[in-house]
Amino acid sequence: MAKRIVSMLVAIVLLQAPLVHANSSIELKVDEVVGKDMAARHTPGASVAVIKDGKVVLEKSYGLASIELNVPATNATLYRLASTTKEFTGVAIMTLVEQGSISLDDSVRKYLPDLPASWAPVTIRHCLSHTSGLPDNVVDDMVNVLPLAGTRADLMALLAQKPVKAPGTSMVYNQTEYMLLGDIIARVSGMPYERYVDERLLKPLGITGLQWGDTWTLVPGRASLYTALQPTADHSKLQLDAKGQPVFSTNGIHPFGSKIATDWLNPAAGLNGSIQAMATWENALWTGKVIKPESLALMAKPYVMRDGKTGDFGLALMQENQQGHVRVSTGGGAAVWITTIPDQHLTVIVLTNLQASQPYKLVSAILDVYTRPTHSGAAEATR
Structure with a gap:
């Protein structure tokens, strides 16, 4: 069965026509890179965009949005963005900073006074950078994410009983922080968090291909979600090995059964997006149309941190140096990845419907197509 699905994916992978035409040799190279990656990882569907010098030079979809229904992925297909949503929350916070409504070093209790008194040392900056020391509002063992409580009131009562570590001393990925950031955005703006993102960030750009909703929400046009990891025998969750690491499936991919239905997680993981919408968003973000370049930097x-060490995150984004260039990235659900090389004005976006598809590797491979000197056609693709 797995071999038949892979063969079907390879056959369909070149059938989707790009809306934006790149140089043919570069486009064919990207097709090759994407096709090999999808076949190797059994990825059902993927959508890819490349932005160069403020222009979308490639926007293309491959494979299937639904294996069961044999529905091809298109440039309008929606994918779960999962934690990529945190980028939007971070940008929303920066719009409030730019207009002078908040400061990054304000305590979260300045805007949310009902929070436990022990949370007073935690600032907005700590929340954005995952250095708050706050207890997490979910149980997260790397692959299984479950809310600690069924209602917001029960959740806050439970979190208030848990210890708080000294803020700014360690970096631990945390969903509570982004729940609070969403609350702050709502309190300061006077409108629900989701509405603020829609009205302040998306509507001015004409973006309609982003929708809110978790896996319990009926979202028309959204791709089915699958996992490359091994479920337990009762299919109640995904397996971890003795070291707590995820176990990759040895018998193909599986439908992904994660069911998180908590509206307080929207600021952390609530968005779904198409490649068209994400290309428009990233292009606008990196050309200064959403927030100031210095805010994005x-x-x-x-x-x-306090001991002088740097963490993996900045304020919602990640940065690393590769081959003498800074790369800024974000991703979510182990299925979506976006990387920008600012000094080369180059962004690659990969959306997939397979958890554990390692999309950062595919992004890196596509970046290589556009940056390697031997690929002279890359220059032509952006003219």
Whole structure:
């Protein structure tokens, strides 16, 4: 069965026509890179965009949005963005900073006074950078994410009983922080968090291909979600090995059964998006049409902790140096990845419907197509 699905994916992978035409040799190289990656990982569907010098030079979809229904992925297909949503929350916070409504070093209790008194040392900056020391509002063992409580009131009562570590001393990925950021955005703006993102960030750009909703929500046009990891025998969750690491499936991919239905997780993981919408968003973000370039640079700058060490995150974004260039990235659900090389004005977006598809590797391979000197056609693709 797995071999038949892979053969079907390879056969369909070149059938989707790009809306934006790149140089043919570069486009064919990207097709080759994507096709090999999808076949190797059994990825059902993927959508890819490349932005160069403020222009979308490639926007293309491959494979299937639904294996069961044999529905091809298109450039309008919606994918779960999962934690990629945090980028939007971070940008929304920066719009409030730019207009002088909040400061990054304000305590979260300044805007949310009902929070436990022990949370007072935690700032907005700590929440953005995952250095708050707050207890997490989910149980997260790397692959299984479950809310700690069924209602917001029960959740807050439970979190209030848990210890708080000294803020700014360690970096631990955390969903509570982004729940609070969403609450702050709502309190300061006077409108629900989701509406603020829609009205302040998306509507001015004409973006309609982003929708809110978790896996319990009926979202028309959204791709089915699958996993490359091995479920337990009773299919109640995904397996972990003795070291707590996820176990990759040895018998093909599986439908992904994660069912998180908590509206307080929207600021952390609530968005679904198409490649068309994401290309428009990223292009606008990196050309200064959403927030100031210096605000975006601050979001990408790695947070420096009290002991002088830098963490993996800046303010919602991640930054690393590769081959002498800074790369700024975000991703979510182990299925979506976006990387920008600012000094080369180059962004690659990969959306997939397979958890554990390692999309960062596919992004890196596509970046290589556009940056390697031997690929002279890359220059032509952006003219």
